[in-house]
Amino acid sequence: MIIAKRRKGALEIQFNRPDRLNAINEEMAEEIMHAMDAVELDRKIIAVVLSGDQRSFCAGADLGGFQDLPEDRYDNYRARYNQRKNRLLYRFFMNYTKPVISAVEGYCLGGGFEMAMMGDIIIASESASFGLPEGRHSLIPGAGGTQNLPRLIGAPLAKEMIWTGRRISGAEAKEYRIVNHVVEQGKALAKVREIVEEMKGVGPLATMMTKQTINRGMDMTLQQGFLQEADLAYMLSWSDDRTEGLKAFSERRKPNFKGQ
Template structure:
């Protein structure tokens, strides 16, 4: 039984709810271990088309639980090694953009620090009107450590990302929508419902098409247009050999719904 999360399997996707109410859903090593295990299971199950990550009405996630972080003076280099090789929270952050299936963050309440970074590392965010986003680390003499200095500037541009990181200002749902931090803003309590609606639609598409386009977007974003076009062309060519491609074209000609198999 999971200690830090609640898992619900639906017809076509899985929902992970971070459940540490006494910590406002701050994550620790155990949380990361449990979510990584679910991600592995979802990747391996061809019937599952994606993943929704959510929290409670009060907090999506308020960052990394600092009570586990103890800096002993004579263990600095051991901490460096663990950070690189064995720390599960770090592995979780890195795993999100490499996950081959869609991951939607359904955010109610606070998404702060590492919680905001988790949401940014998902494919996109569905927020409720109660959502608030922010990176308050500078107020603690720290800095974002879950890719916030990399994801936020790519989304907003350097000047605005710097302002938000340096001031720790919280962004409410309406502004998050305006800034394209969130794809959708819905009434309080409805974020998961909207994420389900979107994931159902995605699940009706060719799963290999979704996988390859996700890879092309992630890989192509930080290269030249010419290189990005090559990335896309390779993926397009690979898909031409799939059985799903043949099924999709046949279904179109026969005016029926396709029966994609993911092969």
């Protein structure tokens, strides 16, 4: 379902269901979580990189699994639905401490788009196509799409995309600030690798705490965000990496961060 490998400080996860356009099913979701969980405490890994193939990053949830959902009372159905592996995957992403960067070529639809938005940075190629077509199956984007997309592009544009099922190109996604960069077809993963290389110059603890304070701060008042930021800055000031960073600066050399 996936191909996971370590490469120059990153865990690279390639979705590997080409016959299904890399659509997510329960087994694939389980494998993604297992691979990411295995490196979360590994100080040598500074980021997780997600990719598909040239045709499709991820075309969404494998809808075949929805056809056999039993008819039952709403409460029982809701409990089962929330325990499905592909639902647990998105909650897993919310609490993941390392940066998650998506390299998008081709289709990035439905649950695939929602997964990319649950990460931290999206790099798209000119071939990328983003959309939330769930409404065409009388579904809603139920894995964070109704919450994350409005936060990125505003409610009116998010509603239009969801209500029409319209797809947007990589260039449009850049204009809407969904993606950070648009590159030539076939170059998305290379661009992500460049970013990971640049990230090596930043202390991994600082990266982790910055992710935490930005993500949590989005749901706080400005004053609450300032207080959280101050707490994390104080915690970081006692780290070995902070001492190494200041020492390297005074000695005019590159720091040797250990993630501690």
